[in-house]
Amino acid sequence: MWQLFQFPLCPFSRKVRLVLGEKGVAHELVRENPWERRDEFIDLNPAGETPVLVDSTAGIALIGSQPIVEFFDETVDKMPMIHGNGAARAEIRRLTEWFDEKLFREVVEPLMHERMRKRLVSRESPDTRVLREAMRIANGHLDYMDYLLDHRRWIAGAGLSLADFTAAAHLSVVDYLGALDWRGHKQTKDWYAVMKSRPAFRPLLGERMEVIVPPAHYDKVDF
Amino acid sequence: MWQLFQFPLCPFSRKVRLVLGEKGVAHELVRENPWERRDEFIDLNPAGETPVLVDSTAGIALIGSQPIVEFFDETVDKMPMIHGNGAARAEIRRLTEWFDEKLFREVVEPLMHERMRKRLVSRESPDTRVLREAMRIANGHLDYMDYLLDHRRWIAGAGLSLADFTAAAHLSVVDYLGALDWRGHKQTKDWYAVMKSRPAFRPLLGERMEVIVPPAHYDKVDF
Incomplete structure (x- = not known):
């Protein structure tokens, strides 16, 4: 096991x-x-x-x-994550890196530092300037996802792929930490509602990190 | 083309x-x-x-x-970069990420900022405290590579792989910027001499970035 x-x-x-x-x-x-x-x-x-x-x-x-x-x-053949021809596979890997590196470095990591590690480990107050900047950049990432989803069915193309699961994983942490404003991002919100309703996502959304409480909409498919 | x-x-x-x-x-x-x-x-x-x-x-x-x-x-079948069984492939990808993310974030990026972008773009002086810290961490990375090369023929295992080329690519930038002290790192130095002598590496080592001059040993296979 x-x-x-x-x-x-x-x-x-x-x-x-x-x-x-x-x-x-x-x-x-x-x-x-x-x-x-x-x-x-x-x-x-x-x-x-x-x-x-x-x-x-x-x-x-x-x-x-x-x-x-x-x-x-x-x-494991079930639910291929990186699929299609060479160019399609490169696009899936490009967007997977986009979320794992760019969104993580600019948004997720600063939020985790300010709202999670400072709370649990160093017991300092969060730096509101850093939080505001991370939320501003998060909004830019949602704009980019809206743009992608205006042009294609899923984040990296016509098929559900690793790019969707990677984006959903990072966004779910940002959302837990209360730093996403979904207003004005209908495309990405609709996409995220579909992701949230997948059986593999449900147990994750039910878990809680000690001390840190997510906003009320966090685990709701209809949010 | x-x-x-x-x-x-x-x-x-x-x-x-x-x-x-x-x-x-x-x-x-x-x-x-x-x-x-x-x-x-x-x-x-x-x-x-x-x-x-x-x-x-x-x-x-x-x-x-x-x-x-x-x-x-x-x-392209020639010179497979990610090879072997599943565990071997995961080890090649782990160490590729080690250099692309950890070595890059801790050493290469701060050095490029202090010694390249400040010189070419903002025309500021480098921050010697940041440079010293990057060089100290670079030395720790060389220690880790020595350890790996004490236990295996190449960085990620018995065969030459993407992990070797990725490590060589990042180290060559650190070396160009004068931040590697090779003393006490015989295993990694011997490995790097072999990497430098490969025909694909030679044209790279012959190039220069405007204004920034590498140390004399930079492009020598015997250094």
């Missing part, structure tokens, strides 16, 4: 959980707070980051969301 | 150039300074980052180093 080392608000763990759920890969969750830098976890992943997926019977540790997803997309 | 939009000190462009060279994919270089945010380039890649690889006859634009590399690894 696979064990996934993760914590509830880790966007990369959420991405992996959505993909494992869609592909029907059985796994159990192991709670890991990377900021505690537990020795056994650093031995497993020297970068000290979640997610890590371990099969201790087979002696395999898969580290990082993209290596994990590529592993299962190569070995 | 493919056209690669890039600039000489972009580590991600270097990674793509090494892979295209190893695989024998003909391409021409187009100089692009992403900090100028040229309209036509932003139209091509809304993230505004190099590398972008365009085949205008076929109407294809591949964006970002990893999507480009995966595209050619799927379509």
Whole structure:
């Protein structure tokens, strides 16, 4: 049985959980707070980051969301994540990187720092200037997604793909932390309602991170 | 004919150039300074980052180093970059991400900002505190590479892979900017001498970024 080392608000763990759920890969969750830098976890992943997926019977540790997803997309046919011809696959990977790197660096990481780690770890108040800037940039990302969804059925093209699950994983963390204003983003809101209603997403939306309470609309498909 | 939009000190462009060279994919270089945010380039890649690889006859634009590399690894058999069984492929992708994300964020990006963009764009002096910290962390990365190369023939395992070319691409930028101290890192130094001597690496090492002069050892295989 696979064990996934993760914590509830880790966007990369959420991405992996959505993909494992869609592909029907059985796994159990192991709670890991990377900021505690537990020795056994650093031995497993020297970068000290979640997610890590371990099969201790087979002696395999898969580290990082993209290596994990590529592993299962190569070995489990159900619900292909990176599909189509070469150009289509490159577009799926481009947009997956867009959310994993650009949205994460500009929006998700600053929000997690201000609203989660400062609260749980250093017990400081959030910097409202940083929060406002992250929310402003988040709005620009929603504009870009609206534009994409005006031109195609799903984020990276005609088919549901890894780009959709990656976007939904990161946005769900931003939404949990109360930093998304959905007004004026009908295309992306409609798309996100569809994503939220998928069975693989439901257990994720039901979980709570200790102390931090999401807004009332967070887990509602109709929001 | 493919056209690669890039600039000489972009580590991600270097990674793509090494892979295209190893695989024998003909391409021409187009100089692009992403900090100028040229309209036509932003139209091509809304993230505004190099590398972008365009085949205008076929109407294809591949964006970002990893999507480009995966595209050619799927379509060109020569010199496989991500190879072996599932666990081996995950290890190659883990270490590729290590250099593309962790080494880049902690070392390459701060150095490029202090020693390249400040010089070429904003004409400020570099912040010596930031430079010292980046060099200290670079030394830690060399320690980790020494450790890996103590246990395996190449960075990610028994075979030469994308992890080696990615590491070499990033390290070559750090070395150009004079921030690597090779003393005490015999394993990584020997590995890097082998990488430098590959025909795909030679043209790269012969190029210069305007105004910025690399140290004398930079392009020497025996250094």
